[in-house]
Amino acid sequence: MQSHGGGNGRTQQFRERLGVLRDTALHQRVTQHLPAGRWTRRHWIHASLFTTIGVLMATIVPGFSNAIQAPASTPRATFTLDLPALSEARQSGIAGDSWQVVRVKPGQTMGEIFEELGIPAATLHRVLNNAGAKQALTRLKPGTEVAFDLPVTGNLRTLRYDRDSTSRVELTVGPDKVTERVIPRETTTRTVVLSGKVGRSLNRSARKAGLTAANINSLTDEIFKYDIDFNSDLGPEDRFSVVVEQTWREGELISTGPVQAATFTVDDKLHSGFRYSRPGGKPEYFTAAGRPLKKNFIRMPIPYARLSSKFGARRHPVLGTMRMHKGVDYAASTGTPIMAAGDARVQFAGWQGGYGRTVILDHGRGHTTLYGHMSRLGKIKQGQRIPQGTVIGYVGTTGLSTGPHLHYEFRINGVHRNPLSVTMPPPEPLSGPQLASFRTYTANALARIRTVEDIIYADVGPAEPEKAKVTASAKPAATKKGSGKG
Structure with missing residues (x-):
């Protein structure tokens, strides 16, 4: 308190000295320039200026004086409170009163979830010894919910997950064995x-x-x-x-x-x-x-492509000679998927001269289609039956080709037909x-x-x-x- 009082005393003394100096300066300034009679406008301005400076100094200086003072410390006391111990029944908990639901994150494994919850790895091994649980819990999809019944002791009591949309599985972890119970879930x-x-x-x-x-x-x-x-x-x-x-x-x-x-x-x-x-x-x-x-056949077996060459006679872009173009070309970027034009059996899949990497499909009733210049084949093999729309390969520029495109041919009983104008056989109604x-x-x-x-x-x-x-x-x-x- 003395230091605080001393600070106030010094402030008061400073204010008094400032007032004396201000009055003296005003007196000197006024007496030097004050004419006989009354003050001019200039005298009033000078007087106002000095008054303002005095007020500002009187206001600011006490603030600095207070700012440098050490803050007063507030005494604090700490007390120890004795909490009642949890009863044995409370520690063990009531079955189902302590469920924790975990939503599986992308890339997260059941081992990581057990570790985050503080459940021993030995408990996980016991759970996975159940054949059905092992298959379900080791193939968890992101977003899957798994619930854990964990009492205060931290020992896993029950694990719950959905086997499918109509059944839920509960695994009760006992001292001797893990018991499985399947709970039907009603759906509408x-x-x-x-x-x-x-x-x-x-x-x-x-x-x-x-x-x-x-x-x-x-x-x-x-x-x-x-x-x-x-x-x-x-x-x-x-x-x-x-x-x-x-x-x-x-x-x-x-x-x-x-x-x-x-x-x-x-x-x-x-x-x-x-x-x-x-x-x-x-x-x-x-x-x-x-x-x-x-329809029995898709007109365009490649999506989002540009027709770059039509059916008919033309000058070959590589050989430079006039020859029959027995199909149509679709320009597309390398790797664009190529689909089977209709249900078919794979007649040929491999390299075929100027066609490069090629697939030929047999659609029955004398109808075949050819797909050439592929960069690579799809997951098909010769003799395999495939449905319409199956990806049989990908656009490339193999064989006699100047750029990535699909060469597509349509044949009826071995005779080439224009794929853009041929009348397709109607499906059976x-x-x-x-x-x-x-x-x-x-x-x-x-x-x-x-x-x-x-x-x-x-x-x-x-x-x-x-x-x-x-x-x-x-x-x-x-x-x-x-x-x-x-």
Whole structure:
């Protein structure tokens, strides 16, 4: 307190001296220049200036005086509090009262998770001795949830994970053995119609509507790829409606099935496709009239390529002579995948003279296709049967070639035909009882779609904003043999 008082005393003395100096200076300044009578404007300015300086000094100096003072220390005291000890029952805990849920990170292993939780490696080995658990826990996908029941003691009591969408596994770690219990989980499957407008992006609008990436690929690469050019045909007002089955568990959507039926309205023209399985066959997509949407042959077996050379006579770019060009060339960057134009058997796969690395496919009924100048082959071998769209190789510039491209030939009974103009054999349509069953199924699917679209788009005008997502539930269709729900 004395030091504080001393500081205040020095401050007061400084203020008094400053006041004396200020008064003296003012007196001298005024008396020297003050004329007989009254002050001039200049005298008032000088007086105001000195007064201001005096006030500032009187204000600032005490602040410096306080700033250099040592802060007063506040006394503190520490007390030890005795907490009651946990009871034995509390330490062991009640089964299930201490679950910790861990979401697996990319690249994370079960060993790393056990280490982070402080669970001994010996416990992990005991858990993995269970055959089913070892297969599931050593192949964890990112995002998978694994739950651990850990009491205060830190010893693992129970481990829980989902084996699949309908069953959960609990492993109880006892002193002598690990006991497995499978718990069924109830799920609900609903048939729904997902509808929306193309807007700025079909992919974005379809995802907002609830379609999965696989559903979108089915629309663009399987169902409508023969009738709609998704790069240039679509407008923002064009719309789509898709029938799918969704599986829900405890209020959470856990899976969406394949497209059962779909319609696409482009420039007021309706395109439709329906999933149906022929007896003993794989699911396919058909038009409402029962004709397969999948054509026997793809006109262009390479995506996003440029036609660089047509079918017919031309001067060979390497040999420089006039000769018949027995196919068409598609220019594309090296490594672009090449697809089988139709279902086929691999007749040849290897090097063939000026064609370079080549694949020849036999499609039956005298139809063959040739693919030349590949940089490398796909995962195929001679004699193998492959479906349409299988990647058989990759664009290159092997053989007599001036740049990376695909040379594509189409032959009927050994005679070369122009792949761009040849009439492709039509696929076999449904008939008889199959067609009758198919029409019953399509009528139900179309009724669902029309009900939803009538509600959504009934009052849509030209200035109506984009509807990104609309979902309507419908009663699941009865599952019957040949009903098309393959």
